[in-house]
Amino acid sequence: MKATVGLLALATVLATGCGPARRGVPFGPPLQLTERQQRGQVLFMRECNGCHPGAAGGLGPGIANKPLPGFAMRTQIRKGVGAMPAFTEQMLSDEEVDAIVDYLNALQETPGPL
Numbered sequence: 001m002k003a004t005v006g007l008l009a010l011a012t013v014l015a016t017g018c019g020p021a022r023r024g025v026p027f028g029p030p031l032q033l034t035e036r037q038q039r040g041q042v043l044f045m046r047e048c049n050g051c052h053p054g055a056a057g058g059l060g061p062g063i064a065n066k067p068l069p070g071f072a073m074r075t076q077i078r079k080g081v082g083a084m085p086a087f088t089e090q091m092l093s094d095e096e097v098d099a100i101v102d103y104l105n106a107l108q109e110t111p112g113p114l
Helices: 002-016 035-047 070-079 094-108
Strands: none
Touching (some): 035 094, 070 094
16 A cells, blocks of 8 residues: 555656756747847737737737748738737838738747757
8 A cells, every 4th residue: 555655656746747847948049030020029029929928829829830921910910810809000000010920930930849
Protein backbone atom coordinates (compact mmCIF):
# COMPACT_ATOMS: atom_id res chain seq x y z
CA MET A 1 0.00 0.00 0.00
CA LYS A 2 2.77 2.45 0.93
CA ALA A 3 4.57 1.59 -2.30
CA THR A 4 1.44 2.38 -4.35
CA VAL A 5 0.95 5.72 -2.61
CA GLY A 6 4.62 6.52 -3.09
CA LEU A 7 4.46 5.67 -6.80
CA LEU A 8 1.35 7.82 -7.23
CA ALA A 9 3.04 10.73 -5.48
CA LEU A 10 6.14 10.33 -7.63
CA ALA A 11 4.05 10.13 -10.80
CA THR A 12 2.18 13.30 -9.82
CA VAL A 13 5.41 15.20 -9.15
CA LEU A 14 6.91 14.06 -12.43
CA ALA A 15 3.77 14.86 -14.42
CA THR A 16 3.40 18.36 -13.02
CA GLY A 17 7.10 19.19 -13.04
CA CYS A 18 7.70 18.32 -16.67
CA GLY A 19 6.66 21.61 -18.23
CA PRO A 20 8.91 23.23 -20.79
CA ALA A 21 11.96 24.92 -19.30
CA ARG A 22 11.65 27.65 -21.96
CA ARG A 23 8.12 28.73 -21.07
CA GLY A 24 7.70 32.32 -22.19
CA VAL A 25 11.10 32.36 -23.91
CA PRO A 26 11.07 32.91 -27.68
CA PHE A 27 12.27 30.01 -29.81
CA GLY A 28 13.81 32.16 -32.50
CA PRO A 29 15.67 35.42 -32.76
CA PRO A 30 13.86 38.64 -31.88
CA LEU A 31 11.67 40.04 -34.62
CA GLN A 32 13.43 42.45 -36.91
CA LEU A 33 10.56 44.80 -37.71
CA THR A 34 10.52 47.53 -40.30
CA GLU A 35 9.38 50.98 -39.22
CA ARG A 36 5.90 50.28 -40.65
CA GLN A 37 5.69 46.91 -38.85
CA GLN A 38 6.73 48.61 -35.60
CA ARG A 39 3.86 51.06 -36.08
CA GLY A 40 1.60 48.07 -36.75
CA GLN A 41 2.79 46.46 -33.53
CA VAL A 42 1.93 49.59 -31.53
CA LEU A 43 -1.50 49.76 -33.18
CA PHE A 44 -2.07 46.04 -32.65
CA MET A 45 -1.22 46.37 -28.96
CA ARG A 46 -3.61 49.31 -28.63
CA GLU A 47 -6.54 48.00 -30.68
CA CYS A 48 -6.28 44.20 -30.95
CA ASN A 49 -4.18 42.78 -28.13
CA GLY A 50 -7.03 42.91 -25.61
CA CYS A 51 -8.89 40.15 -27.48
CA HIS A 52 -5.93 38.53 -29.27
CA PRO A 53 -3.12 38.73 -26.66
CA GLY A 54 0.21 38.38 -28.41
CA ALA A 55 -1.81 37.39 -31.52
CA ALA A 56 -2.67 34.16 -29.71
CA GLY A 57 -6.13 33.11 -28.59
CA GLY A 58 -7.88 35.00 -25.84
CA LEU A 59 -11.37 36.44 -26.07
CA GLY A 60 -10.81 36.19 -29.81
CA PRO A 61 -9.06 33.38 -31.69
CA GLY A 62 -5.35 33.15 -32.29
CA ILE A 63 -4.41 35.03 -35.44
CA ALA A 64 -0.63 34.69 -35.79
CA ASN A 65 -0.95 31.05 -36.84
CA LYS A 66 -3.60 31.58 -39.51
CA PRO A 67 -1.96 32.77 -42.70
CA LEU A 68 -4.50 34.83 -44.58
CA PRO A 69 -3.95 37.03 -47.60
CA GLY A 70 -3.68 40.71 -46.76
CA PHE A 71 -7.01 41.57 -48.37
CA ALA A 72 -8.78 39.02 -46.14
CA MET A 73 -7.20 40.46 -42.99
CA ARG A 74 -8.12 44.00 -44.09
CA THR A 75 -11.70 42.90 -44.73
CA GLN A 76 -11.93 41.29 -41.29
CA ILE A 77 -10.61 44.45 -39.65
CA ARG A 78 -12.95 46.73 -41.60
CA LYS A 79 -16.13 44.59 -41.56
CA GLY A 80 -15.67 42.64 -38.34
CA VAL A 81 -16.25 38.90 -38.07
CA GLY A 82 -18.54 37.22 -35.56
CA ALA A 83 -18.09 39.01 -32.24
CA MET A 84 -15.18 41.06 -33.60
CA PRO A 85 -16.15 44.70 -34.07
CA ALA A 86 -15.60 46.51 -37.34
CA PHE A 87 -12.94 49.21 -37.32
CA THR A 88 -14.09 52.14 -39.43
CA GLU A 89 -11.79 54.61 -41.20
CA GLN A 90 -12.48 57.05 -38.36
CA MET A 91 -11.06 54.48 -35.93
CA LEU A 92 -8.12 53.26 -38.03
CA SER A 93 -6.89 54.80 -41.27
CA ASP A 94 -6.13 52.59 -44.27
CA GLU A 95 -2.41 53.15 -43.60
CA GLU A 96 -2.85 51.99 -40.00
CA VAL A 97 -4.74 48.86 -41.09
CA ASP A 98 -1.96 48.10 -43.60
CA ALA A 99 0.64 48.51 -40.83
CA ILE A 100 -1.25 46.04 -38.61
CA VAL A 101 -1.47 43.55 -41.50
CA ASP A 102 2.28 43.93 -42.13
CA TYR A 103 2.97 43.30 -38.43
CA LEU A 104 0.79 40.17 -38.44
CA ASN A 105 2.59 38.92 -41.54
CA ALA A 106 5.91 39.42 -39.73
CA LEU A 107 4.62 37.35 -36.80
CA GLN A 108 3.59 34.54 -39.14
CA GLU A 109 7.09 34.44 -40.62
CA THR A 110 8.88 33.99 -37.28
CA PRO A 111 10.52 30.62 -36.71
CA GLY A 112 8.70 28.11 -34.53
CA PRO A 113 10.10 25.53 -32.11
CA LEU A 114 13.30 23.83 -33.21
